[in-house]
Amino acid sequence: MEKIGIYIHIPFCERKCRYCDFPSFAGVSRDDRKRYFRALLAEVRECAGVLRGERAADTVFVGGGTPTALDAGALEELIGTVLEEFSVREGAEITTEANPGTVDAAYLSRLFRAGFGRISFGVQSFSDEVLSALGRIHTSAQARDAVLAARAAGFENVNVDLMLGVPRQTLSVWERDLAEAVSLGPAHVSFYSLQLEEGTPLYEDYRNGLAELPAWDDNRAMYAAARDFLAENGYGRYEISNAAREGFRCRHNMKYWTMADYLGLGSSAHSFFGGRRFSNPREPDEYVRGGGAARALEASLRDPVCGPSPEGRFARASEDALKELMGDFIFTELRLTEGFAPSDFSGTFGRPFSDVFGRAADALAAEGLLFISEDRIKLTEKGIGMTNPVMERLLTCPDT
Numbered sequence: 001m002e003k004i005g006i007y008i009h010i011p012f013c014e015r016k017c018r019y020c021d022f023p024s025f026a027g028v029s030r031d032d033r034k035r036y037f038r039a040l041l042a043e044v045r046e047c048a049g050v051l052r053g054e055r056a057a058d059t060v061f062v063g064g065g066t067p068t069a070l071d072a073g074a075l076e077e078l079i080g081t082v083l084e085e086f087s088v089r090e091g092a093e094i095t096t097e098a099n100p101g102t103v104d105a106a107y108l109s110r111l112f113r114a115g116f117g118r119i120s121f122g123v124q125s126f127s128d129e130v131l132s133a134l135g136r137i138h139t140s141a142q143a144r145d146a147v148l149a150a151r152a153a154g155f156e157n158v159n160v161d162l163m164l165g166v167p168r169q170t171l172s173v174w175e176r177d178l179a180e181a182v183s184l185g186p187a188h189v190s191f192y193s194l195q196l197e198e199g200t201p202l203y204e205d206y207r208n209g210l211a212e213l214p215a216w217d218d219n220r221a222m223y224a225a226a227r228d229f230l231a232e233n234g235y236g237r238y239e240i241s242n243a244a245r246e247g248f249r250c251r252h253n254m255k256y257w258t259m260a261d262y263l264g265l266g267s268s269a270h271s272f273f274g275g276r277r278f279s280n281p282r283e284p285d286e287y288v289r290g291g292g293a294a295r296a297l298e299a300s301l302r303d304p305v306c307g308p309s310p311e312g313r314f315a316r317a318s319e320d321a322l323k324e325l326m327g328d329f330i331f332t333e334l335r336l337t338e339g340f341a342p343s344d345f346s347g348t349f350g351r352p353f354s355d356v357f358g359r360a361a362d363a364l365a366a367e368g369l370l371f372i373s374e375d376r377i378k379l380t381e382k383g384i385g386m387t388n389p390v391m392e393r394l395l396t397c398p399d400t
């Protein structure tokens with residue numbers, strides 16, 4: 001049976017962080033949360049009914065928002081329903097995101113016993129000053145306790161999310177963050193750069209001169225420090241912002257970066273299935289009123305634009321769809337430090353990479369931004385520092 005990843009969105013948070021524009025909502029009443037949860041379980045059952053016998057899940061990822069804003073009983077019921085309704089492979093990677101301010105040892109033990117084997121903590125920093133500037137609800141001591149409690153509860157596969165380029169952060173503060181994270185022994189570390197999003201309180205502060213962010217050069221120095229320090233400590237960087245111990249790459253996120261099929265359940269969740277993309281309504285109310293993925297899933301299952309074919313996985317796609325899929329391929333696969341093989345591209349689209357992007361790629365290679373060999377195309381370190389402009393140059397100058 002072919003494989004699929006399942007993403008489940010919990011759109012609630014205790015309080016909005018000052019930088020956050022994710023589809024998450026604070027102050028939602030208990031009744032509205034219950035209505036959402038019932039709709040979510042119904043969507044799980046409906047989509048499992050559509051896929052029954054056709055696909056087996058090898059990853060399940062509960063994200064948000066803050067999944068651990070739910071009580072442990074609700075997360076037990078959610079994962080229990082997923083395991084009961086979907087075909088879930090033996091050894092599947094089952095993850096929940098967690099906010100360190102919402103869990104304790106008993107809660108974490110219940111999640112582990114319910115079937116979660118991986119937990120991803122949004123720590124962001126071990127500096128209380130930085131955490132407060134970001135509007136996080138937890139302290140650094142809570143973050144430390146949560147990671148250690150998760151490991152004591154049985155989680156071998158723990159991720160720590162850190163954020164660089166944030167207010168009040170200097171290179172030495174960041175180096176302490178990295179050292180603290182590694183000292184807790186997680187299997188995986190993510191290190192994303194802060195994206196300043198319009199409309200967030202932090203953006204307003206920045207615009208009004210009330211918040212200062214590290215300069216670009218400092219930001220790059222922090223990135224390089226993370227890359228090097230994590231490598232020295234046994235965490236191999238496999239994606240621009242992710243590093244893991246041997247055997248602990250996030251299998252679910254790898255699906256996003258390799259254009260594998262995944263199904264998104266819950267408000268604002270996105271799916272990629274059979275070469276088609278579809279998504280649920282962003283607002284939980286609208287989603288509850290009937291916005292689940294089952295119908296689009298069924299349509300993609302019955303009429304996929306991809307499938308095994310000697311010409312390539314997406315060879316049946318229309319020219320417009322093909323263009324979009326090629327864009328997705330560049331934006332996802334080039335995030336991997338290993339990049340991709342030219343044969344991956346031709347096996348996917350039925351055309352050689354050099355025929356589609358050759359000229360732009362050669363120009364980028366000449367500038368030291370892209371590495372091109374017979375069996376590998378990937379960003380160079382210089383290219384990683386300019387990821388989006390490099391990808392955009394490739395996509396705006398195709399040869400065909």
Ligand code: SF4
Pocket residue numbers: 012013015016017020021022024064065066099122
């Ligand atoms: S906990 Fe995460 S999703 Fe919730 S407000 Fe903070 S950054 Fe956003």
